[in-house]
Amino acid sequence: MPIMQIKEVHITPVAVPDPPLLNAAGLHAPYALRLIVEIVSDDGISGWGEIPGSEATRAALETAAEHLAGMDPWALNAIEATLEALAKPDARGATPWDQRTWVHVRSAIEVACYDLMGKSVGRPVVDLLGGAVRDRVPFAAYLFYKYGGAGGEFGFGRDESAVGWQAARQAEALDPAGIVAQARAMVDHYGFQSIKLKGGAFEAQQEVDAILALREAFGPDVPLRLDPNAIWRLDTAIAAGKQLDGVLEYYEDPVRGQDNMATVARALSIPLATNMCTTSFDDLPGSVAHQSEAIILSDHHFWGGFRASLELARFCAVFGRGLSMHSNSHLGISLAAMAHLAAAVPNLTYDCDTHYPWQDGHDLLVEPLTFEAGSVEVPSAPGLGIEVDRDKLARLHAQYLACGLTERNDEIEMQKLQPGWTFQATRW
């Protein structure tokens, strides 16, 4: 019998207010969906995980949960093998999980197990990942073009000092001036030291102009990044990149596919970064063959957990890739997990992405994590070092049931405002 056993697994879909943010795929819905996983051990310890939400992933997690009872939460390889067997089609004709479902399920469960493991031995998760190389993890301001409004109205009370940021979170930002104003409010409140703009929403010159306006406003000491979400043509991406030479810290996914990324990389002196052309271990041989990017944005939700992320970090060190971190709309469980992981990776030297400011005031933690000079202090309490507020969790779940969304679909949200709008893999 294992020393410690998984007794219960609870999966709770939640809906979190999200402003109408624009990207190449369309528009964010009024609520972002997340799945909260709680694994309870036989000695009553709870471990928590959080991943992007969808009905398919929830169903897969429920199936996984049935097989985890009785397993040792430290037996990560055995748990992974169990999940892998569930992910594959079987003789009973169960639907196989797609790659995204597989990594999400694996990540949610692994993170919850690490939280449990850390709590059971009185160590923060970062200690189980090799120990901290930094006490604070720096994040970047993550700017979006957006329509006016702040998404579903629902909150747990806000920091009164955040008035400026809350106004910007409501405000429209559809041109360079709007982006600069948004940046100013976010940087003033959170203290971020670098800035990323999610592009792919408008024709390229407008987005180049927004970057140039940010440079003008913040000066050369604040690193800038632009992410057109792989939607530009090769010639557009190269022409835009030439305008941004010496301005961007990195140029994220200007075009789609490793071969196209490599073509752009050869034409420019700005380093290219990706979380779209090299997104799984299966993509690494192609990354080496094409030399498609200089920097990979890791993400434990999409690479399959902490251990996989550490292995990706070694790949980056060995094959000369820089390492940064991607995010989606998320809550504090994910933010804590990101902080523990980033603290344990020596070569994760870029400020990490986070959407956390966009969910400001809606987190499910008893004490939401805070930013100081753009950085989050790595929690030092055992496990992830956070406490989930079960009342807030219940309210966010009720919101999920009420909002009617079951998966993210930015195209449909955009069609509500622009009938007939369709996603195009390449635009501009």
Next chain:
Amino acid sequence: MPIMQIKEVHITPVAVPDPPLLNAAGLHAPYALRLIVEIVSDDGISGWGEIPGSEATRAALETAAEHLAGMDPWALNAIEATLEALAKPDARGATPWDQRTWVHVRSAIEVACYDLMGKSVGRPVVDLLGGAVRDRVPFAAYLFYKYGGAGGEFGFGRDESAVGWQAARQAEALDPAGIVAQARAMVDHYGFQSIKLKGGAFEAQQEVDAILALREAFGPDVPLRLDPNAIWRLDTAIAAGKQLDGVLEYYEDPVRGQDNMATVARALSIPLATNMCTTSFDDLPGSVAHQSEAIILSDHHFWGGFRASLELARFCAVFGRGLSMHSNSHLGISLAAMAHLAAAVPNLTYDCDTHYPWQDGHDLLVEPLTFEAGSVEVPSAPGLGIEVDRDKLARLHAQYLACGLTERNDEIEMQKLQPGWTFQATRW
């Protein structure tokens, strides 16, 4: 202040009787040298590590030891950064550590820390590496051409049931018949299910004939491996490999260098394996570029510890390399460490190498590990799950002081029997 601190580090060089085994570099000396590292925590727990011995490595470990006191044994990244700083030349003119010293020091200390960590939380080391995917780790019989004799005479008493193997350990084995007799005695006693012959000692046809004789003696169900230690010419290696097509499980380092290995690989259908052309993370880009081998023999002593070995395992999974495990003459601390690591790596699917039978009766454990049907049961007690016998350790250390050896030099040992013999990078 850390929860747990390193209080003392003890480094003990030991000399272990080793038979006159032949290889491409010459002859094993009568004693194999190992370094035993004991790290003691402030709460009185001891963690143990073991690596190949040399005066240079001992000196480097002593330097490292001075910097470890007060550090948290769980802070592996911080410890590694400390060691890395020591490894580099500095302003004070200290001698930089070479690559081998660096990985050995790092491995010894990391393994000792894992032993400490496991003991401190009541978990076997394998649980800290992701958990066991197998309860028993299979090893291969490791055959050597040898002169008569069993090396320095010194032992802690032997298993009476080992009479047959002890005779073979003494016996000369200089031709195919001698190799088959050695294999029979080793397999009878240890139950190994696969067999490796260290070659590079005689001209190629003799070694090919030894493999064919082993196949004749053991039949097609016992996998065979030949390791000429990279000493053959390209044409010799290809001609020998063609004779062994369908006979060898893998063909280990027939030639020197990734480019030559790739040439041989293209000419043959047998998979090539290496622990000589791809031996560090710096070699991985070349391995991908050349496609120099199908299988990498990992070794936590040479790759820098457990975490590095897990990262190598991921490389192998991603880039289509098989994974096996290399060994040197070693004692039970290393064997236990190898077993914990091998148990935690899903894609380590080949039987591992071990020299342990050649050190039979000389181990420093209170209860030496035993083989059943060629496999070692992964210790389930906390940490490495072994107990070091301090009297045996003291006797092996006294033997080190008495034997006069300070580093391994197989060429000098060979010259004692064959004056004027010199190592040649390519022979035959």
